[in-house]
Amino acid sequence: xxxxxxxxxxxxxxxxxxxxxxxxxxxxxxxxxxxxxxxxxxxxxxxxxxxxxxxxxxxxxxxxxxxxxxxxxxxxxxxxxxxxxxxxxxxxxxxxxxxxxxxxxxxxxxxxxxxxxxxxxxxxxxxxxxxxxxxxxxxxxxxxxxxxxxxxxxxxxxxxxxxxxxxxxxxxxxxxxxxxxxxxxxxxxxxxxxxxxxxxxxxxxxxxxxxxxxxxxxxxxxxxxxxxxxxxxxxxxxxxxxxxxxxxxxxxxxxxxxxxxxxxxxxxxxxxxxxxxxxxxxxxxxxxxxxxxxxxxxxxxxxxxxxxxxxxxxxxxxxxxxxxxxxxxxxxxxxxxxxxxxxxxxxxxxxxxxxxxxxxxxxxxxxxxxxxxxxxxxxxxxxxxxxxxxxxxxx
Numbered sequence: 370x371x372x373x374x375x376x377x378x379x380x381x382x383x384x385x386x387x388x389x390x391x392x393x394x395x396x397x398x399x400x401x402x403x404x405x406x407x408x409x410x411x412x413x414x415x416x417x418x419x420x421x422x423x424x425x426x427x428x429x430x431x432x433x434x435x436x437x438x439x440x441x442x443x444x445x446x447x448x449x450x451x452x453x454x455x456x457x458x459x460x461x462x463x464x465x466x467x468x469x470x471x472x473x474x475x476x477x478x479x480x481x482x483x484x485x486x487x488x489x490x491x492x493x494x495x496x497x498x499x500x501x502x503x504x505x506x507x508x509x510x511x512x513x514x515x516x517x518x519x520x521x522x523x524x525x526x527x528x529x530x531x532x533x534x535x536x537x538x539x540x541x542x543x544x545x546x547x548x549x550x551x552x553x554x555x556x557x558x559x560x561x562x563x564x565x566x567x568x569x570x571x572x573x574x575x576x577x578x579x580x581x582x583x584x585x586x587x588x589x590x591x592x593x594x595x596x597x598x599x600x601x602x603x604x605x606x607x608x609x610x611x612x613x614x615x616x617x618x619x620x621x622x623x624x625x626x627x628x629x630x631x632x633x634x635x636x637x638x639x640x641x642x643x644x645x646x647x648x649x650x651x652x653x654x655x656x657x658x659x660x661x662x663x664x665x666x667x668x669x670x671x672x673x674x675x676x677x678x679x680x681x682x683x684x685x686x687x688x689x690x691x692x693x694x695x696x697x698x699x700x701x702x703x704x705x706x707x708x709x710x711x712x713x714x715x716x717x718x719x720x721x722x723x724x725x726x727x728x729x730x731x732x733x734x735x736x737x738x739x740x741x742x743x744x745x746x747x748x749x750x751x752x753x754x755x756x757x758x759x760x761x762x763x764x
Contacts (some may be wrong), residue, residue, distance in 0.1 A: 370444065371515050372567055375596070377632055379571075379623035380404050382520040383452040383611045385438055388413065388612070399438065408696070409440035409451050416575060418454075418498045428533075436495050436526065437519075439502050448513030450506050450529055452499070454523040476691050477642035479533040480560045484553035485582055493530040507538040514541045514566070520611050520619065521578060521760060524549025524570075528561065528589065535564045543567045544589075547619040548578045548609045549585035561589040561598070571596040574603035577755035580660050581741065582690060583748070584667060596631045598622035603656050604615060609759035636723040642669045647732065658675035660752065663725060666718050674704045674711060694749070698741035705736040712736065719744050726751040 373381070380402050386398040403465050418437040442449035474486030507515065515534055519527030524546030531544045542565050549570060553561070562568065568590045574597055579588070588595070599617045601608060609700060611619045625631055643666040653659055671681045679701060703717040716732045722744050723730050733740060 375623040375625040378518050379620045381453045381518045382547050385455040398657050409442055411438050411440045418495050451516040454519040454526045479536050482557035482560050484557050488525045492526050498547055506761045516543050518545045520547040521522040525552045528552045535604040541566045545569045548569045550578050550581050551588050554585050555587050558589040558591045562591040571598055573599050574601040575608040577604045578609050578759050579704040580752050581756045584664050596632045604755050626633045628634035643687040644714050645721045650720035650724040653721045670714055677707050694745045699740045701741045703739045723749050
């Protein structure tokens with residue numbers, strides 16, 4: 370079966386926002402554009418797939434919201450099923466979704482690897498309904514493709530859904546995401562890449578949401594491939610918007626019938642050895658691409674440290690991103706003390722991180738845990754602030 374076109378996937382990712390809450394009569398309604406409706410039917414007579422998102426308040430009150438819809442294919446897609454999942458709401462009364470996006474813990478996903486705690490909790494709250502809805506459709510006689518689609522938080526949940534479907538039912542699974550944050554750690558990205566048939570991860574060049582959560586989270590596909598739907602640079606929260614009235618708007622930039630027409634870019638820094646010169650730190654800029662470079666430079670530093678006999682854990686044993694950054698700060702202090710070369714390399718990384726956020730602070734002669742931790746805090750704060758602003762822009 371063919372993949373969904375970029376245009377159809379974008380329209381699906383956008384239309385699912387309609388099923389956030391029921392109307393005055395208690396029924397859910399969703400506007401299905403003919404671009405989607407000619408290929409898939411959606412039945413909301415029994416309501417959408419719902420789930421609980423957010424922190425303690427939502428858990429105590431069990432505030433359930435419509436998260437996704439399931440469509441049955443027809444015509445060219447007659448043997449297929451689509452699962453479309455919504456992202457964050459900009460409604461201030463629904464801050465529990467934003468809290469889910471910014472949750473800082475870890476959890477174990479359905480494929481046995483480590484993922485973002487907030488995403489996994491939200492997925493688990495809807496998994497039972499997904500299972501009840503999909504089991505009759507994906508039985509032994511099913512030989513089509515399951516297409517999982519989402520924007521923003523919906524992209525993260527679509528990723529977890531796709532991996533769960535693969536584990537639960539097997540078969541051919543395609544994933545389509547727009548402005549999706551990083552879902553899991555290195556192992557998750559590797560396993561998801563191997564398990565899914567195709568991953569179409571779409572971004573805008575200035576969208577900050579794909580930058581978070583920060584390292585050690587990674588995107589799938591693990592080879593770093595992403596579909597860049599515009600030529601923008603820098604960081605612009607409005608670049609995260611989905612709708613036709615947005616600028617640029619993923620629905621506008623994904624207006625293609627074939628993936629071959631979309632620019633497929635590989636993260637050129639992913640498999641490169643990046644060692645940053647402190648004296649060139651002022652070349653840094655607050656852009657998504659430079660964030661990728663900093664991540665590659667950190668990976669290179671850790672790999673170089675191993676050659677000097679420094680024990681660098683492949684996976685830091687931490688219960689939260691905050692604790693993980695603390696352990697990383699300890700490690701970088703040790704690395705800087707080993708040799709002049711590693712000191713210079715660590716200094717270069719920290720200098721570029723500071724310039725990345727526009728700070729003129731100098732890296733001291735003695736690199737301490739407290740200083741490294743402070744730099745990490747400043748960088749993560751700047752990136753999360755941009756991502757939070759972007760999610761507030763969602764229509």
